[in-house]
Amino acid sequence: MDTGIFLEAETFADLGGWTVDTQSYEAFGSFYLLAHGIGKPVRDAVTEFRTGERAQWHVHVRTRDWTAVWQRGTPAGRFQLLIDGKPLENILGTEGPEWNWQKAGSIELAPGCHTLALHDLTGFDGRCDAVFLTPDSAFIPPNGKEELGKFRRELCRTAVTDDPEFYDLLICGGGYAGLCTGIAAKKKGIKFKIIQNRPVVGGCGSSEIRVWTGGKVNVPPYPRLGNVAAMLSPIKGAAGLKKDAGLFEDFRKSALFEPDRELLLNEAVIGAETDPDNPRRITAVITRSVRTGRETRRRARLFADCTGDAVLANLAGCTILYGSEGREVYGETLGLGKSSPLVMGHSTLWETRERDHEVAFPDIDWGIEFNDSNALARFDCCWDWETGQYRDQVMDIEYIRDYGLMTCFANWSFLKNRSKRKAEWRNMELEWISAIGGKRESRRVLGDLVLTQNDIEKKIPYEDATGSITWSIDLHFPDPENRKKFGEAFQSCAYHRGIGSLYPVPYRCLYAKDADNLFLGGRCLSLSHVAFSCVRVMRTLGMLGEVVGMAAAICIRRNCLPRAVYSEYLDELKSAMTEGIPMDPPFGWMPGNEEAYHFMRPVGMFGNETENCWYHFGPQGDPSEAIPEEIGHCLEELDVIHKNGKPYRVSGK
Numbered sequence: 214m215d216t217g218i219f220l221e222a223e224t225f226a227d228l229g230g231w232t233v234d235t236q237s238y239e240a241f242g243s244f245y246l247l248a249h250g251i252g253k254p255v256r257d258a259v260t261e262f263r264t265g266e267r268a269q270w271h272v273h274v275r276t277r278d279w280t281a282v283w284q285r286g287t288p289a290g291r292f293q294l295l296i297d298g299k300p301l302e303n304i305l306g307t308e309g310p311e312w313n314w315q316k317a318g319s320i321e322l323a324p325g326c327h328t329l330a331l332h333d334l335t336g337f338d339g340r341c342d343a344v345f346l347t348p349d350s351a352f353i354p355p356n357g358k359e360e361l362g363k364f365r366r367e368l369c370r371t372a373v374t375d376d377p378e379f380y381d382l383l384i385c386g387g388g389y390a391g392l393c394t395g396i397a398a399k400k401k402g403i404k405f406k407i408i409q410n411r412p413v414v415g416g417c418g419s420s421e422i423r424v425w426t427g428g429k430v431n432v433p434p435y436p437r438l439g440n441v442a443a444m445l446s447p448i449k450g451a452a453g454l455k456k457d458a459g460l461f462e463d464f465r466k467s468a469l470f471e472p473d474r475e476l477l478l479n480e481a482v483i484g485a486e487t488d489p490d491n492p493r494r495i496t497a498v499i500t501r502s503v504r505t506g507r508e509t510r511r512r513a514r515l516f517a518d519c520t521g522d523a524v525l526a527n528l529a530g531c532t533i534l535y536g537s538e539g540r541e542v543y544g545e546t547l548g549l550g551k552s553s554p555l556v557m558g559h560s561t562l563w564e565t566r567e568r569d570h571e572v573a574f575p576d577i578d579w580g581i582e583f584n585d586s587n588a589l590a591r592f593d594c595c596w597d598w599e600t601g602q603y604r605d606q607v608m609d610i611e612y613i614r615d616y617g618l619m620t621c622f623a624n625w626s627f628l629k630n631r632s633k634r635k636a637e638w639r640n641m642e643l644e645w646i647s648a649i650g651g652k653r654e655s656r657r658v659l660g661d662l663v664l665t666q667n668d669i670e671k672k673i674p675y676e677d678a679t680g681s682i683t684w685s686i687d688l689h690f691p692d693p694e695n696r697k698k699f700g701e702a703f704q705s706c707a708y709h710r711g712i713g714s715l716y717p718v719p720y721r722c723l724y725a726k727d728a729d730n731l732f733l734g735g736r737c738l739s740l741s742h743v744a745f746s747c748v749r750v751m752r753t754l755g756m757l758g759e760v761v762g763m764a765a766a767i768c769i770r771r772n773c774l775p776r777a778v779y780s781e782y783l784d785e786l787k788s789a790m791t792e793g794i795p796m797d798p799p800f801g802w803m804p805g806n807e808e809a810y811h812f813m814r815p816v817g818m819f820g821n822e823t824e825n826c827w828y829h830f831g832p833q834g835d836p837s838e839a840i841p842e843e844i845g846h847c848l849e850e851l852d853v854i855h856k857n858g859k860p861y862r863v864s865g866k
């Protein structure tokens with residue numbers, strides 16, 4: 214008899230309109246699917262499974278009622294499970310705030326192949342981790358992190374295979390820091406790979422999060438540093454503009470790398486191995502494919518942690534810095550009275566549009582109850598929609614993101630449906646809100662030097678100066694008024710303090726003290742909380758990523774470790790920084806090997822968020838996403854010969 218069938222939701226053959234959430238892997242050991250439809254049910258996620266004999270199958274779904282946390286109203290994220298098109302009896306996502314196995318129902322199945330679909334009912338972020346089918350009516354799968362992890366691995370037969378390649382540098386994380394490190398490594402001719410857990414690159418600067426790049430590049434003492442960061446910055450987008458997904462140019466950035474050989478998308482770093490004779494040396498990372506669950510061991514001489522959450526440094530046992538240091542720690546006047554977990558908050562940025570007609574939004578009864586005295590009369594979002602300032606940005610990220618989503622939805626629903634001033638929002642549409650949100654600050658890592666407010670303000674000179682900070686000290690705090698009103702703030706305020714003149718970050722902040730072959734990038738750098746607040750902007754972090762790529766090339770050439778670049782080969786690094794990474798200037802439009810068709814179609818016709826419908830093709834002439842049939846026929850009719858010498862054909866021939 215079949216013992217049980219375990220289906221990881223994120224490995225379903227067709228995800229439909231569901232989004233994979235990769236952020237809680239450290240917290241609960243799995244990725245999960247999210248029905249992020251902004252109040253409109255998303256398309257079904259569908260997969261197939263096989264049964265060996267006729268039996269009554271009992272179907273369990275690992276899910277939760279995410280709005281039960283706020284103890285009000287109907288569960289927001291409800292969905293159903295369909296098997297061979299038939300809905301099972303129970304509505305899912307309704308049994309309390311904790312992740313748990315909810316019984317979807319029972320069904321008799323003949324031997325053979327069956328379809329299974331997650332059918333969203335609300336568009337309000339229902340979620341599914343996995344589905345388990347068993348003929349044993351008494352069996353309930355384990356739920357604890359450890360036992361469930363073991364159970365998953367046994368049923369999914371997960372084994373780790375070896376990547377046959379040996380890399381000079383493995384870059385973990387494909388935000389601005391990781392990408393700039395990768396391009397510098399590529400230009401310096403070393404063998405590298407970027408491992409990025411999302412379907413797109415760019416991190417906070419991608420279409421998934423939509424933050425505009427800040428900070429200046431090509432400034433003293435190394436005016437040729439920053440060419441890469443400048444080239445990656447959006448060509449058309451800029452602060453103050455509406456954040457259309459296309460303006461973040463995810464594809465232009467990923468097209469700079471050879472797919473799979475230099476850049477792995479949808480692949481997460483989940484483990485690290487160190488040399489048994491020298492635990493300070495990382496030998497390999499274990500990565501997991503988000504879409505297939507396959508795990509791979511990847512070996513390298515050098516590693517760079519550009520994950521923003523210091524995932525690799527933490528796995529390798531490095532000293533982690535978190536929160537705001539008290540004044541006594543580094544003698545900073547802007548340090549707090551005593552050390553605190555306070556970090557700059559996470560933001561689920563959102564966008565609205567004014568339409569020429571009335572736009573409805575569901576009148577929801579869950580989450581915080583807003584009224585005319587506590588609602589925020591906002592027409593748009595800004596940087597200040599911020600949550601989780603006192604929480605752990607890695608282990609509590611699901612709650613932190615959910616608090617951002619819930620407050621936005623509940624406030625917007627009130628403005629649209631019940632506010633005395635609701636006429637002002639009549640034609641406004643909540644067009645987009647980030648499904649994963651952006652982290653401003655998370656774990657930092659101890660390097661050989663921790664940069665502080667004193668270094669920046671007193672302009673302490675260091676011989677290993679690299680790229681310069683040009684942003685202000687920009688500290689965010691939970692807005693006291695918002696905190697008083699709601700208990701936990703979802704709005705922040707900022708304190709800015711100009712740094713007078715630019716200040717270069719020392720090289721010793723760019724590698725870990727406790728792991729000999731680990732470079733640091735981006736938000737993981739060795740900085741105090743106060744110093745972090747002005748180093749953290751994307752062009753600056755990108756420029757420092759270029760320095761890491763250059764230093765890695767010196768390590769390979771000299772057969773040395775990152776620390777020796779400071780102690781023995783600093784002159785070589787200085788020459789490399791003086792030279793910079795020559796880059797072709799970004800094209801005005803359609804750079805790289807990309808080809809694309811641009812059709813104007815009504816919003817939502819093909820899942821398009823605006824009237825712009827773009828269909829991109831990679832260098833081999835393959836579409837980078839499924840082309841709707843109707844558009845496919847238009848392309849056939851146009852009969853344009855692509856760079857690969859062939860026109861597009863619906864049949865693919």
Ligand SMILES: Cc1cc2nc3c(=O)[nH]c(=O)nc-3n(C[C@H](O)[C@H](O)[C@H](O)COP(=O)(O)OP(=O)(O)OC[C@H]3O[C@@H](n4cnc5c(N)ncnc54)[C@H](O)[C@@H]3O)c2cc1C
Binds near residue numbers: 389409418481521562
């Ligand atoms: C709302 C908001 C507003 C901001 N405003 C500005 C601004 O105006 N200008 C500005 O320049 N900066 C701004 N910042 C700061 C800036 O965006 C970040 O500091 C910067 O993007 C950090 O870059 P990064 O590459 O270090 O990290 P990220 O951009 O976070 O990229 C890290 C990448 O690593 C991936 N990753 C994480 N874990 C793993 C893993 N285990 N395996 C593989 N990949 C992994 C992540 O998915 C992510 O894509 C803002 C940030 C936020 C959140």
